Amino acid sequence: MALLLAGCSGSSLGSDSTPSGGPIRIGLVWPQTGVYKTVGDDFARGWQLYLDAHGGKLGGHEITTTVVDEGDGKQATRTGIKKLIEQDKVDVVVGTISSDAVQEVQPAATAAKIPFLATGGRPDNLQNLAFTWHTSWQNRDAGAALADYIRTTVKGPVYAIGPDYKGGWDQVGGFVDPFVAGGGKLANPDGKATFTPFPATTNYLPYLNAIPADAKAVFAFYGGANAIDFVKAYAQAGLQAKVPLYTGGFTVEGAVLTAQGAAADGIYSSLNYAPDLDNPANRAFATAFQSKYDAIPDLYNVTAYDAALVLDRAIAAAGANPTSASINATIGKLGQLDSPRGQWRFGEQHAPVQPWYLRQVRLDGRGRANVVVQTLTTLGQ
Template sequence: MSVPRPRPRRGLAALTVAGVLLAGVACSSTAADSGTVRVGLLVSLSGTYAAVGEDMRRGVQLYLDTHDGKLGGREIDLVVGDEGDGPATAVPAAQKLLERDRVVALTGLVGGATVDKVQTLTTERKVPLLGSNARPAFAPVGGKARDLGYTWHTSYNSDEPGIAIAEYVKAQVGDGTVYAIGPDYQGGWDELRGFTDTFTRLGGRLANPDGKALFTPFPATENFLPYLNRAAESKPKAVYTFYAGAAAVAFVKQYAQSDLRDVPLYAAGFLTEGSVLAAQGPAATGIRNVLNYSPTLGNQANQEFVAAWSAAGHPGQPTTFAMASYDAAAVLDRALSAVDGQVTGEKLNAAIGQVGRVVSPRGDWQFEPTEHRPVQRWYLREVKPDGPVLSNVLLQDLTTLP
């Protein structure tokens, strides 16, 4: 088996934080002037989801490092901006990448609310947005479907994890009820709606007193115990949740201390993904969760990806955030190789639409033709010891969402 090894980073592929570009670079200059292709990466480098953003950055850089700093045979200038906690910081950073840095593609984006705002900017400028984390299930505008011509994702719609696990949870609880709880923002609404809508359609009942998921203030909530102990009063047979980043650490630790501690906890896999699992420690043991990736998948692409991740010296095991960002670079690699002459957003976008099947650490996938999201398999995982450390161990396949 050929394992890609990280190579020294080339200057043209080095990460340049968007807010601290060299002052001597004129706003009118472009990467094309030096024979390179300039790609923007917008991720959370600060705020609640900084750990997620860092993993996404590592995923893109790992692909570049194992491909000589090139995509499609072209030198890449990767310009990085800070998304922060959402649109308030993300939109100005995206405008800078598009207007001053004049990137030919934009990738990354941690939050669904960010995607909703930024995709308007990229569509106006005919620059492909290749998101690599959650995105909202775009609602129609004025009764018409949203134009997703320049918007692509290598990750998932935010409602898909809950849809994928709902049938399994229903089978586990039988006639019992499930209490649904999550953060009060776009990502939380989407993640919980996917589960609750599907679960109730299958005949399941929510334990929440009003029959609707409970949403905790975001990002202000640090003490979840009052919410959890109140939920215990409804005597649910299980709890379903979505949290990520620092909130996930607090939620899991406090769940283990709450009156719900003996009630099975099911979740979108971001609850225990990546560095948060190490911070949660034994409190996370036994949580069953759903995600489109597990580092324990046995396919060759994943074995090579995990080996490259380890060889690069990154902590822990690779995450879905890193994997989807690695895949975004792979998509750009194939698309750029199909572009003749000068690279423009329009040419690159057309090439992305012709990429076809992608061989990935998660298993092979391809873009759904109208929604531009992956058609992919979802997996049930459980937090348990894997050697000396806790890991999200693969239990079974769940479903492939069309």
């Protein structure tokens, strides 16, 4: 992806009272290394697809973009967001996949009064959301969307497992809490979900071999390289044909599904997008994406694409000389958006109110894909 780098110091928009009318500077915080690098690549593709379709402009204005690496942990993100705000003087921040990264970017952007459009998971402990907007999901939603379905479909206890960091706690907890509250039983020996060291764990066989014999299903959340290792280990442990695996959709999404190969066959997941959704926006998006990249689109392409869509609409509505403040104000007034995932809007907590789908990994003629089985529910706030 060709990125235009900002070449001068000082804010391109100037102060709120004296806008300069220059290009709008956008800082992109996406993983370029580490466990989630493939997700960063997916974000870049979706973002660029929207820009290509709109002459490289957003809201009719020229933009410049600067990318910093989210990496695997908080330190890389902390360094990156400091650079974007203090050195590059960005007017808007877009990006992040992990909860650790969000917890570094969000307070920094809020303190600087810069809109932050997050393209990945939102942890459940953020404060002061005035400048924070997620075009993606709340971490607990993927598991919550599946809880009642699994409880009423699986006849017996379910084993729950995920990575030991904020994103993993939220994703797995989103399933466990409503599942147990509804009368479901965990198969974990201590009655609590199992968490594996993050990101260091690469061998999941010891954990999988410890799953009790009475477990009738497994719920898991992993992403990036960890998801590849986990799903392959699940098949290697002989569980694939015996114990149904349900996941937050991120575990079988995008490049990781290709890398997982046949080990992913049959896995059920919940997510707010699938490439075979039949709506006008997705038909146009999927066609354009496959034409440009010769690949099936995924959710990460969509959340970055939608971040560009949100900014396009908000900047256009912010007047001839948009400011960070005026862009932020117009984001909150956009209303319903026609997205490849289906129509959605920002809720009171600036997270998407959107449908969630049950999907299953199947061969669909072109390769493996997450095929929609049914709509599960609508979540968000």
